[in-house]
Amino acid sequence: MGFFFFISKIRERENRQSEPKPPKKERWKIGLPEIGEVFYFPIEHIYYDERQLPREEYLIVDAKVTGYYRDGYTEIRLSDGKTPRYFKKDAVEKRIFRNRDDAIGYAEKLADHYDSVWEKMEGKMRRGWRNEKK
Numbered sequence: 001m002g003f004f005f006f007i008s009k010i011r012e013r014e015n016r017q018s019e020p021k022p023p024k025k026e027r028w029k030i031g032l033p034e035i036g037e038v039f040y041f042p043i044e045h046i047y048y049d050e051r052q053l054p055r056e057e058y059l060i061v062d063a064k065v066t067g068y069y070r071d072g073y074t075e076i077r078l079s080d081g082k083t084p085r086y087f088k089k090d091a092v093e094k095r096i097f098r099n100r101d102d103a104i105g106y107a108e109k110l111a112d113h114y115d116s117v118w119e120k121m122e123g124k125m126r127r128g129w130r131n132e133k134k
């Protein structure tokens with residue numbers, strides 16, 4: 001009985017591993033977004049108020065994946081046409097998002113944290129994404 005049990009376990013393992021793995025050189029691409037995919041993320045923007053004092057706000061930027069950078073770890077290169085920005089592969093759905101609503105939620109969280117630290121000195125941070133119409 002032990003021998004047949006062992007053989008059945010080997011066959012189960014073979015069935016699970018029937019899906020071929022990509023070559024070793026290509027494994028770093030697993031889980032990466034495709035080039036041309038659009039992501040949204042908040043950036044800090046400095047503007048001047050009516051008293052000519054510098055203030056901060058978060059803007060939501062959309063950018064396309066234009067490439068990857070590999071040097072011990074993998075970074076995703078996003079470009080909005082002006083500035084290339086680099087994010088680690090782990091930042092997908094944490095700091096960069098596939099839809100605008102998630103990016104707005106993250107920007108709201110960042111703005112709330114900023115307000116909790118600086119509100120007594122500077123007042124509340126402007127939230128421009130509330131007035132935007134998509």
